[in-house]
Amino acid sequence: xxxxxxxxxxxxxxxxxxxxxxxxxxxxxxxxxxxxxxxxxxxxxxxxxxxxxxxxxxxxxxxxxxxxxxxxxxxxxxxxxxxxxxxxxxxxxxxxxxxxxxxxxxxxxxxxxxxxxxxxxxxxxxxxxxxxxxxxxxxxxxxxxxxxxxxxxxxxxxx
Amino acid sequence: xxxxxxxxxxxxxxxxxxxxxxxxxxxxxxxxxxxxxxxxxxxxxxxxxxxxxxxxxxxxxxxxxxxxxxxxxxxxxxxxxxxxxxxxxxxxxxxxxxxxxxxxxxxxxxxxxxxxxxxxxxxxxxxxxxxxxxxxxxxxxxxxxxxxxxxxxxxxxxxxxxxxxxxxxxxxxxxxxxxxxxxxxxxxxxxxxxxxxxxxxxxxxxxxxxxxx
Numbered sequence: 001x002x003x004x005x006x007x008x009x010x011x012x013x014x015x016x017x018x019x020x021x022x023x024x025x026x027x028x029x030x031x032x033x034x035x036x037x038x039x040x041x042x043x044x045x046x047x048x049x050x051x052x053x054x055x056x057x058x059x060x061x062x063x064x065x066x067x068x069x070x071x072x073x074x075x076x077x078x079x080x081x082x083x084x085x086x087x088x089x090x091x092x093x094x095x096x097x098x099x100x101x102x103x104x105x106x107x108x109x110x111x112x113x114x115x116x117x118x119x120x121x122x123x124x125x126x127x128x129x130x131x132x133x134x135x136x137x138x139x140x141x142x143x144x145x146x147x148x149x150x151x152x153x154x155x156x157x158x159x
Numbered sequence: 160x161x162x163x164x165x166x167x168x169x170x171x172x173x174x175x176x177x178x179x180x181x182x183x184x185x186x187x188x189x190x191x192x193x194x195x196x197x198x199x200x201x202x203x204x205x206x207x208x209x210x211x212x213x214x215x216x217x218x219x220x221x222x223x224x225x226x227x228x229x230x231x232x233x234x235x236x237x238x239x240x241x242x243x244x245x246x247x248x249x250x251x252x253x254x255x256x257x258x259x260x261x262x263x264x265x266x267x268x269x270x271x272x273x274x275x276x277x278x279x280x281x282x283x284x285x286x287x288x289x290x291x292x293x294x295x296x297x298x299x300x301x302x303x304x305x306x307x308x309x310x311x312x313x314x315x316x317x318x319x320x321x322x323x324x325x326x327x328x329x330x331x332x333x334x335x336x337x338x339x340x341x342x343x344x345x346x347x348x349x350x351x352x353x354x355x356x357x358x359x360x361x362x363x364x365x366x367x368x369x370x371x372x
């Protein structure tokens with residue numbers, strides 16, 4: 001994929017996610033992207049001077065540095081656009097496809113202990129932004145179809 | 160893009176929001192703890208807060224008091240031969256070293272303490288916990304703030320029986336936890352057998368230590 005294709009695919013996928021009511025996925029991806037990735041940068045630290053001479057930011061790069069091996073200092077670098085798109089694809093996978101697998105596996109494991117018809121999630125307090133819901137297994141063929149589409153898209157991005 | 164047609168249909172079908180994904184994950188981790196107990200030859204059964212288990216496992220959507228009888232919340236009773244029984248709960252408050260409240264997404268405590276908590280409407284102390292699990296289900300890489308929060312939680316509740324579990328690889332958090340000697344489980348998802356087995360193994364060791372007491 002070219003850089004333009006990656007950008008337009010990201011925009012389109014982000015718009016689909018948002019209009020589908022999964023805007024929280026985009027927020028999490030955005031947080032990851034904003035966080036950047038930490039890399040070690042071999043750096044030679046400036047020599048200490050006994051007395052501060054006339055200081056100039058412009059001449060800073062030319063100031064004398066300590067001898068010996070460089071020290072590994074950390075810096076944050078931005079994620080490439082390609083990685084940002086891959087994050088979004090994986091985020092949809094985690095939020096829907098893997099979550100469906102988690103629901104099914106939870107039920108399978110619980111059923112090995114007792115006759116479990118379903119799992120009900122209930123808020124303890126009355127005032128809550130987290131509503132109740134019941135899970136009885138996610139066996140929607142469309143989830144598998146979505147998984148195939150995301151895999152295909154990921155292959156295109158990586159090619 | 161075909162995803163445009165199919166994604167809204169899936170999302171309309173059931174609850175696919177962040178909170179629901181986290182709730183499912185906590186239920187899954189609870190089930191893995193039960194699996195670990197069974198591997199250690201425990202006899203496990205479910206019980207509800209107000210009586211026998213009725214076929215619907217009811218878990219909290221946000222942490223609450225172990226003694227709460229607002230809903231028939233479900234817990235597991237775990238029995239090892241010759242040892243006092245344990246209970247596993249989802250989403251309960253635990254009091255830490257500083258006597259402040261913390262939230263345990265999955266907690267295993269002794270049954271005697273759990274019964275005391277229900278009878279006297281008090282919350283279990285960290286010192287009576289056998290296993291405490293912090294569950295984080297994230298669509299993207301979990302931020303470093305979650306790791307910092309877990310360092311505090313595990314310092315408060317005993318790092319030897321606390322574990323941070325996420326569905327993500329969370330490489331940054333792995334480094335943080337390794338540096339500070341904390342337990343973690345990453346990529347905990349069905350199909351990630353190695354990672355899941357490692358986590359179940361950690362829970363098994365917690366049960367083994369309990370049996371050896």
